[in-house]
Structure formats: structure tokens, C-alpha cells
Amino acid sequence: MGYTMGLNLLLLVAMVATNILSLYHLSSTLQSKPPLPPPVPDHLLHQLTTIRATINHLTRLHPPPSSTPKQPSTIPSDLLLYTHISTIASACHNYPDLLHKYMNYTPLKSCPLDSDVAESLMLRGCHPLPRRRCFVKTVSKIPNSLPVSPFGGLQDNAVLWNVYKCKSFGCLSPFLGFDMKREKDQLMGYKTDLDLPIQQLLQVAKSHGVVLRLGLDIGGGTGTFAAHMKLHNVTIVTTTMNLGAPYNEAVALRGLVPLHVPLQQRLPVFDGVLDLVRCGHAVNRWIPVAAMEFLLFDVDRVLRGGGFLWLDHFFSKAADLEKVFTPLIGKLGYKKVKWAVGNKMDSSGVKNGEVYLTALLQKPVSK
Known part of the structure; x- marks a missing residue:
């Protein structure tokens, strides 16, 4: 029996000693610092960052399903739709081929003659365009005078004609706004109720106690409205695009200011600083209703x-003017100073049952 007790005592001492050694080893392992991992290459870090950003973006667009019932959105669906049409140049990513073509240039060298590519991107919602580090080509000789x-002749040598089919202003149709003799008579006469001559506009403004100093002409072509108003000491800035012809160059050659922005672009003007905004023929029924709003x-x-x-000769189908565009314009709550509707008598107008609307509306002083 004494032998058994001695053996048990020996086993107990061995077990205690084993536990003490195990605790010591565990303690020393926890206190020792693990070896540093090898450095991650920069290209892998960049890829991980891109993947993380993509996952976050997709998560925002398609959030995971929630166990709680989804509350109905209070934001109108058309507003949500339009945020994907022309928000802060996000549409650039939808046209990678055009974007690659536009950005395929040599830094610190001459820019390619690709204004057509730039406008293709702009009209698809990619605006403002990405900045580039290249030198835009200009005319080699500055005109002497x-x-x-603003109704003088336009000088051909002040334009780079490489990107246009025509190689001079004389080649362009006079109905596009490049014939200065014809443009001098535009907006001056009164033939129908759809016309609002410059003198009548000035008289209406005076009778309403409005001083016209600054204005904007949206889709103003070669700047004829701005040219007429300049003669009355009123500054008008013109938005225009070079769709197959040098509209921006023509505006500048007339001593006026062109803004190269599409219709869906937020107007680059501060809040509440303009006395007059005119919408010319570029603003018409072809604009989506959400974009028009x-x-x-x-x-x-x-x-x-x-x-x-001033909506100048806005055209649409007669039914759409009554059911769509008149209520849309009415949302502004403006006073109707002039409201005239007439049939659009060209072949397209007769075929589609289109009408013209000329409206002069005054914004309330306070809302």
C-alpha cells in the first residue's frame, strides 16, 4: 500500500510540473511578437481599393434586403430617374470608347482636333468633360481687325475649318444664322402674335419697372439675340453647341460671349442674378419632359x-402643349405677360400637328 501511495504522489507531482511548464510556454508565446508580414505591393493595394470602392458603390445602389418592411419612397420616381440621366458627369463611364478616344492624347503636346468627340460626350451627359494637359490648336494668324x-461680316481666317464639311462661312446655309445681313432683321419685325420684337420687349420691361442689364440666351445659335441687346447696352451670354458648324466661333467673332454647354447642364450662373432668360428654338418638344422640368x-x-x-417659338404637338407643357410651365407660378399659340405650318409641323408657343413670363418678386 505504501508503494501505491508513493506512485500516486509521483504522478501528482509530474502532472503539476507538466501544467506549470505548459502555462509558462503559453505565457511566453503570447508575450512574443509575431513576425511582420511581407509588404503588400502597390498594385495590389490599388486593386483592393478599387474592389472596395466598387462594392461600396454597388451596395449603395442595391442595398441588402432588410427584415423590416420597406417604406414607400417619398421622392418622385421621375426625379430619381433624372439623377441617373445627367448628374455630375457620371454618364462618362457609360461611354468608355468615346471617353478613351477623347483622353487618347499626348500630354504637353498639341490636342487632337476632336471637338466632335467632345460634343458627343457632352450630349450624352458627360459634362463637364475631364480636363486634359495639352495645347488646343488655334488659328496661325490673328485677324488684324x-x-x-455685332452684325459685321464673319472672317473665315479666324476659324479652324478642319473639323467641318464647309470651309468658309459662305458655304453655310444663311438660315443657320451665319448671314449677318439676314440676322440684322431677325427679332425686329412683327408679323404674327408669335413675334416679340426687341423694341416691344424693352417697352414691356419698362412698363413693369424692370431694368434689363444681364441675361442668358439658351440655345442661341450664333448669338443674334445677344447682338441686338448689346446695341441697347444689355449684356446677354449665349449657350450654344458646334453641331456641324462653328457656332461658338461665330458668337465670339461678333464680340459676344459663348458658353459651350448642353441643355442638360446646370446653368453656370449664380442664383438670382439675371434679369432675362430666353429659350430659343433649341428648347422644344424633343427634350424629355423630366429634363424640361x-x-x-x-x-x-x-x-x-x-x-x-421668354419662350420664343417653342414647338410641340398641340395635344402635348395642352396636357403636358402648359401644366409644366404653370408649376413655376409666373405671371403671363404674353401667351400666344399658332400653328407650325412647315411640312413637319403639319404632319405632326405641331404648334408654336411664344410666352413672356414674369417671375414673382417673392414666393
Whole structure:
């Protein structure tokens, strides 16, 4: 029995000693620092960052299903739709081939003659365009003199004609706004109720106690409205695009300011600083209704209280004018100073049952 007790005591001492050694080894393992992992290469870090950003973006677009019932959205669906149409140049990623073509240049060298590519991107919602580090080509000889009058002749040698089919202003149709003799008579006469001559506009403004100083002509072509208003000491800035012809160059050659922005672009003007905004033929029924609504409310943003919105020969189908565009314009709550509707008598107008609307609307001083 004494032998058994001694053996048990020996086993107990061995077990205690084993536990003590195990605890010591575990303690020393926890206190020792693990070896540092090898450094991650930069290209892998970049890829991981890109993957993480993509996952976060997809998560925002398609959030995971929730166990709680989804509440109905209070944001109108058309507003949600339009945020994907022309928000802060996000549409650039939808046209990688065009974007690659536009950005395929040699830094610190001459830019390619690709204004057509730039406008293709802009009209698809990719605006503002990415900046580039290249030198834009300009005319080699500066004209000795420019016309004093905004209705003087346009000089061919002041334009790079490489990107256009025509190689001179004389080649372009006079109905596009490049014939200065013809443009001098535009907006001056009164033939129907659809016309609003410059003198009548000035008289209406005076009778309403509005001083016209600054304005914007949206889709103003070669700047004829701005040219007429310049003669009355009113500064008008013109938005225009070079769709197959040098519209921006023509505006500049007339001593006026062109803004190269598409219709869906937020107007690059501060809030409430303009006395007048004119919408020319570029603003018509071909603009999606949602885009038209945002355009009108952006016009309201830049107009000061008491300022005028002039819809000049806006055309649409007669039924759409009554059911769609008149209620849309009515959302602004502007006073109707002039509202005239007439049939559009060209072949397209007769075929599609289109009408013209000329409206002069005044923004309330306060809302």
C-alpha cells in the first residue's frame, strides 16, 4: 500500500510540473511578437481599393434586403430617374470608347482636333468633360481687325475649318444664322402674335419697372439675340453647341460671349442674378419632359425676382402643349405677360400637328 501511495504522489507531482511548464510556454508565446508580414505591393493595394470602392458603390445602389418592411419612397420616381440621366458627369463611364478616344492624347503636346468627340460626350451627359494637359490648336494668324458692329461680316481666317464639311462661312446655309445681313432683321419685325420684337420687349420691361442689364440666351445659335441687346447696352451670354458648324466661333467673332454647354447642364450662373432668360428654338418638344422640368427650374434659380422668362417659338404637338407643357410651365407660378399659340405650318409641323408657343413670363418678386 505504501508503494501505491508513493506512485500516486509521483504522478501528482509530474502532472503539476507538466501544467506549470505548459502555462509558462503559453505565457511566453503570447508575450512574443509575431513576425511582420511581407509588404503588400502597390498594385495590389490599388486593386483592393478599387474592389472596395466598387462594392461600396454597388451596395449603395442595391442595398441588402432588410427584415423590416420597406417604406414607400417619398421622392418622385421621375426625379430619381433624372439623377441617373445627367448628374455630375457620371454618364462618362457609360461611354468608355468615346471617353478613351477623347483622353487618347499626348500630354504637353498639341490636342487632337476632336471637338466632335467632345460634343458627343457632352450630349450624352458627360459634362463637364475631364480636363486634359495639352495645347488646343488655334488659328496661325490673328485677324488684324474685327467688326465693330455685332452684325459685321464673319472672317473665315479666324476659324479652324478642319473639323467641318464647309470651309468658309459662305458655304453655310444663311438660315443657320451665319448671314449677318439676314440676322440684322431677325427679332425686329412683327408679323404674327408669335413675334416679340426687341423694341416691344424693352417697352414691356419698362412698363413693369424692370431694368434689363444681364441675361442668358439658351440655345442661341450664333448669338443674334445677344447682338441686338448689346446695341441697347444689355449684356446677354449665349449657350450654344458646334453641331456641324462653328457656332461658338461665330458668337465670339461678333464680340459676344459663348458658353459651350448642353441643355442638360446646370446653368453656370449664380442664383438670382439675371434679369432675362430666353429659350430659343433649341428648347422644344424633343427634350424629355423630366429634363424640361429641370431646365425650367434651373432658369427660375438664376432669375431674380421680377425677371422675365421668354419662350420664343417653342414647338410641340398641340395635344402635348395642352396636357403636358402648359401644366409644366404653370408649376413655376409666373405671371403671363404674353401667351400666344399658332400653328407650325412647315411640312413637319403639319404632319405632326405641331404648334408654336411664344410666352413672356414674369417671375414673382417673392414666393
